[in-house]
Amino acid sequence: MLEDRTDHTSAFREPNAFALSRKVFASTGLNLIEVSGQDAAKLLQGQLTCNINDLSASQASIAGFCNAKGRVISTLLVVKSLASFYLILPADLLDTVLKKLRMYVLRADAKLHDQTGNMHILGISGLSPEFDAPTDNFAIGQIPLTTVKLPGAWRHLLLGTSDQINEFTGLLRSRYAFESGSLDEWRYQDISTALPWFDISQSEQHIPQMLGIDQLGGISFSKGCYTGQEIVARSHYLGKVKRALFIAECPQSSNGVINGCKVLDSISQQSMGCVLTNAAWAGINRALLVLQIVDGLPKNLILDDDYRTPIAIISDQ
Incomplete structure (x- = not known):
């Protein structure tokens, strides 16, 4: 099972x-x-x-x-x-x-x-x-x-x-x-539906828990060794995962959203994470963001692009 x-x-x-x-x-x-x-x-x-x-x-x-x-x-x-x-x-x-x-x-x-x-x-x-x-x-x-x-x-x-x-x-x-x-x-x-597909720009950037793979039943913590297992298990048992996956939206625009684009706190200008992947359809750009969760759910987010595009979280993993 x-x-x-x-x-x-x-x-x-x-x-x-x-x-x-x-x-x-x-x-x-x-x-x-x-x-x-x-x-x-x-x-x-x-x-x-x-x-x-x-x-x-x-x-x-x-x-x-x-x-x-x-x-x-x-x-x-x-x-x-x-x-x-x-x-x-x-x-x-x-x-x-x-x-x-x-x-x-x-x-x-x-x-x-x-x-x-x-x-x-x-x-x-x-x-x-x-x-x-x-x-x-x-x-x-x-x-x-x-x-x-x-x-x-x-x-x-x-x-x-x-x-x-x-x-x-x-x-x-x-x-x-x-x-x-x-x-x-x-x-x-x-x-x-928070399926964490991504392109080569985000390859080798995130541990599995940051992508919600554990929430989708895709990590076994009892099967034994595999490449990267020590880091994945340590993060799980010591509670050291400080980033998580969020679904977000911003208005569709001609400039588009770049995968890997930094996501900033609009007030402090501090980097909060990045865009894992995004897709525009029916006038809306929907994205998966990998964001810091140290101080609770992040708010007041903007993209680090030329337009400082506001982006709002609509759900989290």
């Missing part, structure tokens, strides 16, 4: 779990690495924050892939298949993760494959229970494609070949009137 699968995203769920429009998202900003071989599980158990042995054909997990200092190189969604594991991650970090994971293969019977051209990742919103879709966070179903429930609002990722995806997408559009959604909207919904 997976550790701590409590839904910590209830504070920012949609008022109605099925309130999202029925949409198909051909682009999600995510790519896929397949890890195969007899030692695939052993390799991943020694590198990722989640407990690989807890995964099954019906349960995936989010995880962090850390460096030796406990800083997250990339967040991953780990899905177990019949003969291998799928690592779903931001497209911007695929080459980096492949290169760094291959350093740990050595003589192990494990192979890493970039499956970008073979396996496609489809985003779906509004896939109601009539499709027999999984309902629990990170649960896996087959309808008939591999389907993973994302936290919070009623959204799923579907994995399949190009032909399988095209056939299923055609069915959704013709029979159930699903519309097409944009990448910006999908990323906006990811941020709204």
